[in-house]
Amino acid sequence: MTEIALLGFFAVMLLLGLKRPFLWVLTYIYVDVLAPQKIGWAIMPHIPMSLIAFAAAFIGWLVFDRKEGTRFTFRQGLLLALLVYCGWTTMGALFPEDALAKWDWVWKSLVFAIFLPLTLRTRLRIEAAALFMVLSAGAIIISGGIKTIAGGGGYATLALFVNDNSGLYEGSTLSMVAIALIPLILWITRNGTIYPKSRWTLLFAAALIFACLLIPIGTQTRTGLICIGVLGVLMLRSVKYRFLYMGGAALLLALAVPFLPQSYLERMSTIENAEGDESASTRLAVWRWTLENSKDHPLGGGFDAYRANSFTYHKRVTVGEGNNQSVQTVEITDEARAYHSAYFEMLGEQGWPGLFLWLWLQLLGLWQMERIRRRLGKSEDAGDKAWFSLATALQQGQVIYLVGALFVGIAFQSFIYMLIALQIALANIVRRQEKTQREEERKARLARNRELSAGSLEEVPA
16 A cells, blocks of 8 residues: 555656646655655566656756756856766776666766756745655654654664665664754745645644654664754754753753663763774774775775775773673774765765865855855845745754764765755855846946936036
8 A cells, every 4th residue: 555655646746747847856856865666565666766757857857947047056066076076986996896886876866966956946946845855854754753752763773664774764864864854844834835834834843853853862873962962053043042042952851861762871872982882993993994095095996995994993891790890902803894974985985086076065055055144144035034044954954964974974865965956056046136136226226327317417507
């Protein structure tokens, strides 16, 4: 029944796209985020839903969509440069077969991120894309939140729609995305026009935000806890009553701690002691190896180059029982361990040029959103206020991603590239509005000058 419902929704979206081709763009967002082809088990795994949706979206834009206001931006150029560079490193990868397997989905994420801003020409389209991103990821988040409340959580054991540890279904990635979504959920709730503000939308938004906060508990990922802390700090910039906000947050935290699972509290306590946690110790060792390896491979080793690593590190363990406990240092040898950091993932796979392009792309987004915030922050226009709030939400989501990416290998996670596409589209619309406003002011100034000139001529005696 689930497969029939998902397949039916996909088919309806394709049919509706015949009337409104932009719906095919939203269909691809839905397919890419939720991955319904993985949820099905009989028919859907054999249907290339992603390819069908993208082909429909591109052809629909190319043939039927208007192109007014469309422009290829510098950040899209950076995405294109990163795409080309990744293709080049893939051809000379240390592990060709594994590199090709990763390239198969990376290029799709980058190409769609380049393409998506070309279609988002209006506020309605940006809102629709943001809504589909939120609801598609929200389907996974709500499911995980319900199972967390029911006691089904645990590190690497939270049962989601599929038994797949990739994409948004990977625990740390889902935790980061869930927290990064909260500012976008708040923006849609306050400024959305597709679903007008009502008590039902407010109730759903509150429940979805609560589910987002439950995901780091259900997955028991330390990345999620850090992202919650980052969000709490970022919100200080937006809230009106900061001291009241901080007091309320502290009170909620104090009330929540007694209800948290003991296994979650024990796992979070390992943040303070990296040497005593094998996962943290391994990450530090992998990062050291990547830095050393970059000296021999400054241009990168291609996708999945981590498979070449081999290292030895020391870990502190407690042995004995009761009063006879002692702490000893043991030597552990490991190999082919993943980067567990987007920054080191970029350095190891794409080298210094790839890392530079990726950081430039990210930092430029933060700067563009800050620029929009400063330009529109004092405006009383309702539209400007909506863009100001969206710039704030996208900036906060990106900061959360950049912090979470310190500990998770998600340099090419497609969701963040959709977020970047929204940033590019927003910057384009604001730029067009400013250009139109300057043109109107210029025309008004010329009109006033003509009136003044005409008045002066009339005063000259015959």
